[in-house]
Amino acid sequence: MIINHPLLGPRDAQEFTYLGDATLIDRPDGLSFPSADAAMDAMHDYLYQRSNPAGEHRELWFHEQGDRSWLVVTRNTVTHEILKVELARDVARMRGRSK
Amino acid sequence: MADLSLKPITPLGNDLPVRISIGPVTISEVVDTALASLAQRMGQDITAAAKGAGIPLPPAGRWEQGATCAAFWLSPEMWMIEAPFASHEDIVAHLKPVFGEAASITEQTDAWARFDVTGASLPRLFELLCNYDIARHGAGSASRTMMEHLGCYVVIRAADHISVLGPRSSAQSLFHALETAAHSVF
Amino acid sequence: MTQKNRITGGQIDRSRTLSFRFDGKSYQGHPGDTLASALLANGVRLMGRSFKYHRPRGPLSAGSEEPNAIVQLREGARQEPNTRATVAELFDGLTATSQNRFPSLSFDMMGVNDLLSPFFAAGFYYKTFMWPAKFWESIYEPIIRRAAGLGALSRQDDPDAYDKGFLHCDLLVIGAGPAGLAAALTAGRAGARVIVTDEDFRMGGRLNAETHALGEASGADWAAGVVAELASLPNVRLMPRTTTLGAMDHGIYSAVERVSDHLPVPAAGKPRQILWRIYSRRALLTAGAIERPIAFENNDRPGIMLAGALRAYANRWGVAVGERVAVFTNNDDGLRTATDLAAKGIDVAAVIDTRTGGPLLPGIRHLQGAEVTGSAGRLGLSAISIRHANGKVESLPVTALGVSGGWNPNLNIASHHRGRPVWQDAIAAFVPPKDGPAGLSAAGAAAGLFSTHAALQSGAGAAVAALDDLGVKATLPDLPRAEDAPVAIAPKWYVQGKGRAWVDQQNDVTVKDVKLAHQENFVSVEHLKRYTTLGMATDQGKTGNILGLAVMAELTGRTIPETGTTIYRPPYTPVAMGALGGRSRGHEFKPTRLTPSHKWANEQGAVFVEVGMWLRAQWFPKAGETTWRQSVDREVLATRASVGICDVTTLGKIDIQGTDAGAFLDKVYANTFSTLGVGKVRYGLMLREDGIVMDDGTTARMGQNEWVMTTTTANAVPVFRHLEYVRQCLCPDMDVQLISTTEAWAQYSVAGPNARKLLEKLVDQDISDAAFPYMACGAITVKGVRARLFRISFSGELAYEIAVPTRYGDAMIRALMEAGREFDAVAYGTESLGVMRVEKGHVAGNELNGQTTALNMGLGKMVSKKKDAIGMVLSQREGLVAEGGLRIVGVKPVDPAQPLTAGSHFLEPGAAAVAANDLGWLTSVVYSPHVGSSIALGYLKNGEARKGQRLRAVNLLAKTEVEVEIVSAHFVDPEGVRLRG
Structure with missing residues (x-):
């Protein structure tokens, strides 16, 4: 596969390491819950409850043999068509993450 | 008492760098360059400081030669700075005063073994080594790529002059790969 | 002769x-x-x-x-x-x-x-x-x-070498027949980067095998002329002897080039074959068509071949397969074989044409409405039997028979992405699917356009269209006049008969076999294939598949498209394993990483062990030592008695800088780092988000905003990836920058009571206990060379790790050994390193096995609940913190003479060796010269409370059982006096 890196252009997927569902970006703050149980539930869902669609999927890929950017790749898991590639850092900021 | 002073060796483990010629190409071990990574810190802008010091900060995928220093892009807001080893052995000490707390600087000189490949028909050699399209990118390009399982930087200084920077611990494997590929092509 | x-x-x-x-x-x-x-x-x-x-x-x-x-x-x-x-x-x-x-x-x-x-x-x-x-x-x-x-x-062993390589182009042309050459010419003249692959050693495809004229020239001459022009264009790469094997995703194609297969032996240093990975922006399938036979009884005798092949042997190779030949056809192309052979002076005894009504071939015995019903001959064809339109049967002596059942577009690669080929009645064949690989189109016979004129026009046209997609303007070249005969075919698949009629000759599948499959209800094409093995041999049914499909269609009363088609998969033709392996064989299987002390250690006769890609010294045998244990015991005892030196460069080193670096470390480590003072080192435990330990190591604060993290050797890469993940995906605004410095520094551990005395001879600064206490770190110089010193200990002894730029690594080990001479310093390898860390009760890879928590390791208190570190919340899950869970313990055999075996399981005395009674296992076993017996670390249920108990360590694989005593994991200096000395 070819991943069209937002900064470097088309690069072979062999250069990347796959992590999984891009919802991993939405990590809850473990100290932001009223109780330890609530934190546990939220963290559990965050880590284990992921969708595995046949079709469009947003995924995290790491350009390990490249510029070490984490990317959010929107890919059709059936056809392998890649519809969008973004820097994960930009996506994280858009989703309200900061420090 | 015995002399305990330290004497450096080259990445290939010798006193002097190695150079071989195969067909139209020459492969040379290069040890005359000091390296440091330069990363712009969050919220800082080091463009002016770099410009003032004559240090190029090329865009993604590029390499640029300045008056004394050259640089190639590593990752967002991060570059590898090249400087003459003879004058910049402690390269971090040279760069720190330029950027102060606006940048993170890390010595990289000994992290890499550098082999310069010079001569004609270099794309034909590199097509056996990596999937980086030498012909399309051309002089002034630089990229990380994989060669025989080794993460390397390829810097195209000119059409007939390409540097390969690979992990120093694997210098012998990388040199062997370059040599084998050259024999295969030429 | x-x-x-x-x-x-x-x-x-x-x-x-x-x-x-x-x-x-x-x-x-x-x-x-x-x-x-x-x-x-x-x-x-x-x-x-x-x-x-x-x-x-x-x-x-x-x-x-x-x-x-x-x-x-x-x-x-x-x-x-x-x-x-x-x-x-x-x-x-x-x-x-x-x-x-x-x-x-x-x-x-x-x-x-x-x-x-x-x-x-x-x-x-x-x-x-x-x-x-x-x-x-x-x-x-x-x-x-x-x-x-x-x-x-x-x-x-295969004595030849194989290479792998990478090519890039705007347009990949697969097949250099008339369509492919016209396409390459069009794209090449437009300046596009073109690669033309052809499996043949002579480009031109069927033009080399036909007698058609292209303009004034013969087909072969026209092809040679185009090939010569293409060869002169720097933007075109002609690759004869190169088979395109498969379509991968996004325009990537694999191809194998047979560089030296046509030579007796490859030239020195040259590969036999190269496996290419071709990155194309657009690709054109111009792979021509493959003729198919008509099945009849005993249609497999030597001398019976496809009509186009018979013609090719005569036209391209100057070979008359037989002195007297016949042709059996259901289409006009078969007639060409007869006329071409007759023109060559070969005796064409008859043309048996299944069709009726068309014009008769002049000067040739052209039998319309007839069919070949059988053949004779022991080891080759001597006669065929013909059933005439009127039912009369004739035996005709011939030594060669050309058979043509029509042509199948060679669409193999177009269906590699599961697109379904489409049936076209007009040519009675499948054409490439509309939903084939993105960026791939087909032209010429591969697209079902069988005339030479159509091949030239469609090839050039497809090139123009492909380049137009890429924003490159190309114009149609002047193409020569060429034959433009329509396809005239009346489908005929097999001749009814009692005997065996071969469909797939390589796997010996007959019409009867297909009938049997139908009879037993294997009517789906995929079932037919697996039940009869139709199309499963090395030729993958290139000549037989459609025929088998057609027979099944007839039996089931469905049309061919209703019956389906099998999907082709890569590779197009068989590939040598050597080509897939490339240079990755033997010593070259993977790169080798050498430590800075490698040259010196080699001189010492060190025994090396592979650790990932690293070669590390395992131990350093001395004269007179006959077993590894003697060497390791000596190294351990000498280190604990005086001083030992070990190359620890392989540990991952990550430079972490930035104003938020402390906060970042608090996020990735379970324990707190932001409070660490400048010039200090702390041991850190890194968890995965699920609460399991990922890695451990020390991190040093070299300056206000400058830190150096060490990782285990094995996890250097995954930890770096994880840190970048946290930095970019979770904390995008933190001011923190990372870069690996593993290779930049040669790092040695100097351990033992005389470690300081040894280092004082080399280090230019004051490193007394007061100036450089336990867990101190800092920049120093060694005989004027910039260096780093860390006062950390894995062995439990007074110890330092000293780092110099890697180019000085070789000199440094020599200087350390020279300076240590007066202390009888020893070099020690990974075995002694392991012995000493087990004696000290430090966890390592065997304990950090991806299943264990900080609590298991006895480090539960390190997990701070006051900050939201990765893994903090889930490390507190009920199952992970339950009372009585696995805890790290030390283990000794009750009889010191008995050796322990790693992997043994703990059992109560008298308990049966079954999983239900399992209490845990021994993770690391060493012989401790300090204790004088085998010792071990292990995970034991309720381990803390079991200290002093006697259990059995049972290993059913090694068939060992030893009575053991559970002790503290700290066999040496449990109070930690030595390392603070």
């Missing part, structure tokens, strides 16, 4: 004669010949035996689709089984042997299978060898494998 069937013409170089051997006999041919064309020129039609029935077979085709003429090429270590004689380029000294026969090709004992054929019909193996199941591997399979012959491997 004469080439009795050689006639005039063809693209062979008659000025040179090549000698070759087949089954021990010498023959001659010419440059430009294939092994098959040269054998046919010499009158040899019999080239192999069939897979199942051992029927005598000769070539069916003149290309890579060949099912029959499968031979073993070369001898000795270079012996290669299952190669196709029809594509093996002849060279002087070539040797080949036939396969699948014993004792000889003309007398094959296994030919008895043919007589037993009623028992070997489709599904025979499934029905016969089903039970008892245990007989399958031990009895049935070996016998079947021997009988169902394939070629034999040399059983020697």
